[in-house]
Each structure stands twice: as C-alpha cells, then as structure tokens.
Amino acid sequence: MNVGVFLSAVDLGEQYTVPAREFGKLLGDGGHTLVWGGSETGLMKVVADSVQAAGGRLVGVSVTFLQDKARADADEMVVAADLAQRKAELLRRSDAIxxxxxxxxxxxxxxxxxxxxxxxxxxxxxxxxxSAGFYDGLELQLRRMDAEGFLPLPLSELVYFASDGADALAYLGEQL
Structure with missing residues (x-):
C-alpha cells in the first residue's frame, strides 16, 4: 500500500517523535511505501528513517523552494513546482492518507x-x-460541523481518528 503521510518537518519532542518512529516501523514492517513531503528534517525524517530501516520504500514529493532539504537516498523523489502541485501529487500517488x-x-x-x-x-x-491528543480540538470541531449539518456526508465517511499507528494501519487494512 502507498501511504501518503502529511506531517511536520520540525524537530519536536518525544511525545511526537516516538509515535512517528513507531508508525514508520509499522509501515516498513508491512512492506508499505511512504509517500511524504520528502524532507530530511523533523518528523518527516523520523518517519522516513523508520520506514527505510524496516525495509519499506520512500517516495518523496518535495517542492522547488525546499529542494535543498530533500532526502538524498529516497527510492524516488519528485520535485513539484509549488505547494498546490505537491499536494495533488501526494494524493495521486497514495492509496490512503x-x-x-x-x-x-x-x-x-x-x-x-x-x-x-x-x-x-x-x-x-x-x-x-x-498523537498525544494533538488533534483533540480539530476532532471536536469536525464533530460539531457534522452534528450541525455542515458536512454533506457523515464524518465517519470523511475521516477516521486513530489513537496510534497500529490503529491507523488496522483501519486502512479494513478499507483497502
């Protein structure tokens, strides 16, 4: 499975690096491909290192103005002209997000x-x-949008909230 991952390119504390490392290892152990922003910094690097160490493939989608931060040893690296093209390419190359x-x-x-x-x-x-309740506020807002009729389809069809990497991959396994 080609899993598109959107995440920070900033160096962060263990409450975020540990789950990122664990998720990357799960992806690699499962023989999956990481499709990500291609950066060699922050959480992007943490996940890519873990995927690669566990035998998974790396497909990066960088952008021209960040190309100097792109991972040199990715299995494949695409350089998009701008952020809009980068998002579209990440989605196109991914089976799940x-x-x-x-x-x-x-x-x-x-x-x-x-x-x-x-x-x-x-x-x-x-x-x-x-991870570490980071999206609790966003989940609350999305649930309110759903309850108050702002979404044309049920929230459960739009997004799944996973507590950890194993939960995320189990859900994706059921969907694909």
Missing part, C-alpha cells in the same frame, strides 16, 4: 484532502493520527 502532527502546512494539507473527499473528488481513506 494519514495526517500526523504538524503546523500550518499540515493543517492546510489536511483540510484540502478532507474538502476534496467531501466533494467526492477522491475516495481514499483519510486518518488523523492523534
């Missing part, structure tokens, strides 16, 4: 992927991996 912890860029990617799915422009499973 997992959103891990991240900042504004990750939030932008997550909301675009969910908006596209809401309009049925893709039907790929989407998981929010809620």
């Amino acid at each position: 997992v959103v891990m912890v991240g900042g504004m860029g990750t939030l932008d990617e997550a909301t675009e992927i969910l908006e596209l799915k809401k309009h049925r422009l893709h039907g790929k499973p989407v998981v929010l991996l809620n």
